[in-house]
Amino acid sequence: MSQKRIDPETQQDPDTPYYGGPAGGWGSMEGISKVMVGQPPTAAVLDTLRRQNKPNGHMCTSCAWAKPAKPHLAEFCENGAKATIWDLDRRTCDPEVFASRTVEELRELSDHELESLGRLTHPMRFDPGTRRYVETTWDEAFAAIGATLRRMDPKSVVFYTSGRASLETSFMWQLFARMYGHNNLPDSSNMCHETTSVALKKFIGSPVGTCVLEDFDHCDLMLFFGQNTGSNSPRFLHTLQQAKQRGCTIITFNPVREAGLLRFRNPQQITQMLGGSTEISDLYLQVRPGGDMAAILGLIKRVLELETAEGGILDHGFIAEHTTGYEALKAHAEATGWDEIEALSGLSRDHLREVGTAYARSKRAIAMYGMGLTQHVRGGETLGMLVNLMLLRGNLGRLGAGISPVRGHSNVQGQRTVGISEKPELVPLDEMGRMFGFTPPRETGHTTVEAAEGVIDGSVRGFLQMGGNFAISIPDSGRVKEHWTDLDLIVNVATKLNRSHLLPGRETWLLPCLVRSEEDEQVSGPQVVSIEDSLSHIYASLGRNEPAARTLLSEPAIVAGIAKATLEPNPDVPWDDWVADYSRVRACIEALWPDKFADYERRMHEPGGFYKGNAARERRWQTESGKAEFSVPDSNSGLNRPLGQGEYTLVTLRSNDQFNTTIYGFSDRLRGLSGDRMIVLMSPAEIARAGLAEGQKVRLVCAEEDGHPRGVAGLTVTAYDLPDHCVAAYYPEVNPVIPVGLHDRMSKTPAYKGVPVRLEAM
Ligand SMILES: Nc1nc2c(c(=O)[nH]1)N[C@H]1C(S)=C(S)[C@@H](COP(=O)(O)OP(=O)(O)OC[C@H]3O[C@@H](n4cnc5c(=O)[nH]c(N)nc54)[C@H](O)[C@@H]3O)O[C@H]1N2
Ligand SMILES: Nc1nc2c(c(=O)[nH]1)N[C@H]1C(S)=C(S)[C@@H](COP(=O)(O)OP(=O)(O)OC[C@H]3O[C@@H](n4cnc5c(=O)[nH]c(N)nc54)[C@H](O)[C@@H]3O)O[C@H]1N2
Ligand SMILES: [Mo]
Numbered sequence: 025m026s027q028k029r030i031d032p033e034t035q036q037d038p039d040t041p042y043y044g045g046p047a048g049g050w051g052s053m054e055g056i057s058k059v060m061v062g063q064p065p066t067a068a069v070l071d072t073l074r075r076q077n078k079p080n081g082h083m084c085t086s087c088a089w090a091k092p093a094k095p096h097l098a099e100f101c102e103n104g105a106k107a108t109i110w111d112l113d114r115r116t117c118d119p120e121v122f123a124s125r126t127v128e129e130l131r132e133l134s135d136h137e138l139e140s141l142g143r144l145t146h147p148m149r150f151d152p153g154t155r156r157y158v159e160t161t162w163d164e165a166f167a168a169i170g171a172t173l174r175r176m177d178p179k180s181v182v183f184y185t186s187g188r189a190s191l192e193t194s195f196m197w198q199l200f201a202r203m204y205g206h207n208n209l210p211d212s213s214n215m216c217h218e219t220t221s222v223a224l225k226k227f228i229g230s231p232v233g234t235c236v237l238e239d240f241d242h243c244d245l246m247l248f249f250g251q252n253t254g255s256n257s258p259r260f261l262h263t264l265q266q267a268k269q270r271g272c273t274i275i276t277f278n279p280v281r282e283a284g285l286l287r288f289r290n291p292q293q294i295t296q297m298l299g300g301s302t303e304i305s306d307l308y309l310q311v312r313p314g315g316d317m318a319a320i321l322g323l324i325k326r327v328l329e330l331e332t333a334e335g336g337i338l339d340h341g342f343i344a345e346h347t348t349g350y351e352a353l354k355a356h357a358e359a360t361g362w363d364e365i366e367a368l369s370g371l372s373r374d375h376l377r378e379v380g381t382a383y384a385r386s387k388r389a390i391a392m393y394g395m396g397l398t399q400h401v402r403g404g405e406t407l408g409m410l411v412n413l414m415l416l417r418g419n420l421g422r423l424g425a426g427i428s429p430v431r432g433h434s435n436v437q438g439q440r441t442v443g444i445s446e447k448p449e450l451v452p453l454d455e456m457g458r459m460f461g462f463t464p465p466r467e468t469g470h471t472t473v474e475a476a477e478g479v480i481d482g483s484v485r486g487f488l489q490m491g492g493n494f495a496i497s498i499p500d501s502g503r504v505k506e507h508w509t510d511l512d513l514i515v516n517v518a519t520k521l522n523r524s525h526l527l528p529g530r531e532t533w534l535l536p537c538l539v540r541s542e543e544d545e546q547v548s549g550p551q552v553v554s555i556e557d558s559l560s561h562i563y564a565s566l567g568r569n570e571p572a573a574r575t576l577l578s579e580p581a582i583v584a585g586i587a588k589a590t591l592e593p594n595p596d597v598p599w600d601d602w603v604a605d606y607s608r609v610r611a612c613i614e615a616l617w618p619d620k621f622a623d624y625e626r627r628m629h630e631p632g633g634f635y636k637g638n639a640a641r642e643r644r645w646q647t648e649s650g651k652a653e654f655s656v657p658d659s660n661s662g663l664n665r666p667l668g669q670g671e672y673t674l675v676t677l678r679s680n681d682q683f684n685t686t687i688y689g690f691s692d693r694l695r696g697l698s699g700d701r702m703i704v705l706m707s708p709a710e711i712a713r714a715g716l717a718e719g720q721k722v723r724l725v726c727a728e729e730d731g732h733p734r735g736v737a738g739l740t741v742t743a744y745d746l747p748d749h750c751v752a753a754y755y756p757e758v759n760p761v762i763p764v765g766l767h768d769r770m771s772k773t774p775a776y777k778g779v780p781v782r783l784e785a786m
Contacts, residue, residue, distance in 0.1 A: 027703055027742055030696040068569055069112050072541050075568070076100040076108060077259075079631045082541045083565035084108065085188045086683060087257040088431035088558040090237050093632025098291070101258035103680070106688055110520075111539040112569055115142025117521050119159040122148060126155035127526045135496075135756075136687040139520040144536035145573035150528040157534055162577060162585060165533055170589025172513050172531055176486050178205030179467070181513070182475045186491030187212040187433025190540070190553035190565070191442050192609045193579040194435070196602065197490055198443040198451075200587040203462050203597070207448050207469030212492060213436045214446075214472035215774055219398035220429045221440060222771035223407040227653045229646030230638055231450075232437055234426035235390055236559050237632075240267055242424030245386035247379075248276045248305070249316055249410070250396010250777070251430045254284015254694045255680040257558075260430065261288045265302045273386070275379050276305040278396060279313050279675060279747050283694040307379065312370035312747045313673040314662030314778045316397055317406040319369040319376060320413050321660055325357045326380025327416055337384045339418030346415075346643060349654035353412050356656045368661050370747045383413070388424030398429075399777040401664040404770030405657035412654050420652065421643035431558040438556030441620065441636065442613055446471055452616055459615065461596040472498060473772045476764050479507050486513035487529075488586075490579065493522040493685040493756075499767075499774045502760030503732065517582055522685060537579050542567045544578045547604035551578070554610070554628045561633035562624075580606060663778050664766065667749055670714070671727045672706070674779040676755040676762070685756050697742070704783070705744035705752040714783060718743050724753065726761045727780040734761050737786060751781065 065073075075081025077091040077099040084100060086107035091099065100108070121141055127150070130138065147165045148157040173181065183201040185194060201209050213221065221231040228234070240263045253260050265288055268274060276285050286308065289301040311319050331337040343350050362373040369376070383389060391414055397406050410427065411420075419425040431437050443451045446469035453464040470478060476498045478484030487494070487508075495501060495508045508514075511529030518525065519539055538544055544551040544567055552564045577585070584599035591597075602609045607625055614621040620636040627634035639645070645652050663673060678684070679692035679701065691698045704724055711718060720741045726734040736758050746752060755776065766775045 025700045027700040028698045082567050085434045089257040089260045090557050090559045113142050116145050117141035118145045122157040131526045143572035146575050148534040150532035166585040166589040173590045181486035182208040184489045185211045187436025191438050192606045194439040194444045195442040196583040202464045209444050210472040210475050211444050216432045218771040219403040219768045219773045223404035227411040228640045230640035233428040234641045235428040243388045243390045245389040246274045247391045249393040251394025252282050273306045275307045277309050277311045310747050313675045315369035317409050317662045318365045318660045320409040322365040322376035323380040326377045327384050330384045342418035348649050348651045353654040389419045392428045394430045400662040401775045402662045403768040408655035435555035471772045476504050488515040490517050493524045495524040496685050496756045499762035500764035538576050542569045542571045551606045560636050563633035564628040672751045674781040675752045676776045701754045703742040704739040707746045708743045716741050721786045723784040727782050
C-alpha cells in the first residue's frame, strides 16, 4: 500500500472522498458508514447511535469524555459511531473460520483484516496438534481453566484488564484475583494515565482530575498539552468550541499540528455545517517531545518575573495556607536560564513569556493533558511542574479552574475506583476481607511493564486478559511476542480476533463476550452496567441490540464461570446470584465505597450521571504532607538523556482511523495522510540533514544499548511539519523499537512518546 497526501486546503482524502474539512462536519458524519464495509447500518444500529451517551442508552466505548445531562440531538462523534458499528459487526468469526486456518495462517493477515473477520461467536480452545482453535463448550472451558489455575502458583498469574470493562465486571474480576491469591491486576491505565494516578496523588492527593463539566463554562484560559482531541475524544471539541465562543483563550502545546485543535466544524450546528468553523487554539506551540517540563518552567519563570515587577500575581494566601515547597520551586525557576528552557522545549522565550503573561492575567485557568505528558520518562515530574503552575495562582479547588487529564478508555478511571489495582494500599482490603470472608493478599502486584518483563523472564506463567491485545500494545512487543508462547495458560476474553490471540501458549482459550451495546439478558431480566468518565461521573449503560450470537456470555458471567471453577465455594460470594442480577454487585461496591457510591442504584440513571466527589476540588489535600506540594524535578528535560549525534526522539501516534490496536482503516485525514501506516514522519529540514529523501525506505532502530537490538524495517520517510530532532510513527507498528525498561520513573507508564532512535537507510 502506498502513502497518499490529502489536499491540505480541502482535507479531501482520495480514497474516501466524502471525508473533508475540519474535524467534525459532514466529512465525519458521512465517513462513519465507511467502517460498515458493504453493510449499510441497520435500523437497530441507527437506533443505538441515537441513544448513545444518553440516559437509557448505552455509554460509548470509544472514549471517556463526559456524557452531558443535556445531550445534543446526536451525542456521538465520528469515532464513537465507528466504535459502535465495529462492535455491532454482523460478520462472524465463527468455528468454521478457525477450522479453515491454522494460527500461523491467520497471522499472515493484517491487524485490520483480523478484526474484519467479524465478531467471535463461540468459546474456543487451541489445539496444539492441528495448530487450530477448535470449538468447545463454556462448561468445558471453565472447568479446564479452573483446574489449571488451581495447579498454578497464583503469584505467577496475571489478570489484565483493558479499560472498557464495566464497573461490575471490574469489581468481580479484582475480587476473583484476590481470592485466588494475588494483586497482579495491571490495567490498560498502566499504559496511559498511571502517571496521573501516581503523580497527581503525590502532589495534590487526588489520583484523578479535579474538573467537572461546569468548570469548562467558567474558565477564561485553557492550557492544553499533548492530547489529540479531534481523533481521540471528539465530543470534547464541543466543550472547547463553546468555551472559545464565549471568549476563553486556548493555548495548545503539541509537537504535531493536530487539525482538531486548530479548527473544528460542529456537526450539530447548521450554520457551521454550511461553511464556517471555529478556530480552537489561539496559539499553537510545537513543543519538542519531552520539552513540556521546560516549557511550563518557562511559564512559571514569567509569572515570577511579573510578580517581582508588578506584584499581585501570585495567590499568596493560597500558597501560605494550602501548599508546601514554594521557596524551593521559586529558587529553581530563578536559577534556570532562558537558554536552557529554549533548548529543551524548542520554543522561544518570547512565546513562553506571552503565554506566561496570559496565565498571569487570567482569572480562572484549566490545564488539560493527555498521553503527550504522561508517556515520558519524566512524565510524573512534568505533571508536578504543571501542578506548580496551577498552585502559584490558586487554580485548584475553585470553579472554572483545575487540572483535567483527558482519560482514554471509556471506563479506565472507574476500574481503579472499584479495586482494579496492583497497589494493595489503594484498595480497602480489610473491609473486603471481612465482607467476603477471606484474607486478601498484601504483596504489591505487577504493573503492565512488570507483567511484560515477567513474560520475558519467564516468571509470569499464566495470563488472563479481560479485553485488550496485550502482547502487541506493550513496548518491546517483539521480545514479548517471542516469549508469549512459553506461557502455561492464556485466557483471552474478547470480542474480535487480534494478534495476541494468535500466539498460543501451552493451554490457550478464546472466550467471546457481549459488547456494551448488546442486550444482556440474565435471570432477573435485561441488565444495565455502569461506567465512570474522565470527570468522575458515573452512569448506567443499557445495551439493546440483539447479541451477535446466542452462544455469547456477558463479561460478568465469564468471570463468575472461571471463578467458581477455581475457588472453593464461599457463601459470602454468590457468583450465580451476582450474574442473575448485577444490582447485587453494585450493592457490594456501594457497601465498600459508601462515600463515592451512596445511592448508586438510583443515581446512576440521573441525566449526566452522579459525581463521586474529589477532595482536592474542595482543597482538602490527601497527600503525605497534608498540603498541595510544589515540587522540583531533578532534570528540566522530560527525556531520559540528551540525544546523541544522528539520534531523534520517536513519538508514537494513533491515526484517526484506529482504536488502539484495532485498525478500522487507513485514513488519517485530520493529519492529511492516507494509505500506508508503515511510515516515519520527519520535518523536511531533518530529512535533508540526515541525507535521506522523501519516499526512501528506512529502518527505525532503538538508540538505547542494553544488549537487545531493536528495529522495525521498511518504513517510508514522509515529510511532515514536526519540530527538529523528532520523528513520529504509528503505534502499534513500531512498538518493537520501544524498550520495556523505558518508562515514567514514578509510575512505570511506558515512555511511548520519548524513545531515542536512529534511522538507517535500507
Ligand atoms: N478514536 C480513538 N479514540 C481513542 C483511542 C483511539 O485509539 N482511537 N484510544 C483511547 C485511549 S485508550 C487513550 S489512552 C486515549 C489517548 O488519547 P491521547 O491522549 O490523545 O493520545 P495519543 O493519540 O497517543 O496522542 C497524544 C498527543 O500528544 C502529542 N504528543 C506527543 N508527544 C508529546 C510531547 O512530548 N508533548 C506534548 N505536549 N504533546 C505530545 C501527540 O502529537 C498527540 O497529539 O484516547 C482514547 N480514545
Ligand atoms: N507505541 C504505543 N503503544 C501504546 C500506546 C501508545 O500511545 N503508543 N498506547 C497504550 C494505551 S494508552 C493503551 S490503552 C493500550 C491499549 O491497546 P489494546 O490492548 O489494543 O486496546 P484495547 O482497545 O483495550 O483492545 C482491543 C481488543 O479488545 C477486545 N475487545 C473489544 N471490546 C471488548 C469488550 O467489550 N470486552 C472484551 N473483553 N474485549 C473487548 C477486542 O478483541 C480487541 O481486539 O495500548 C498502549 N500501547
Ligand atoms: Mo489508553
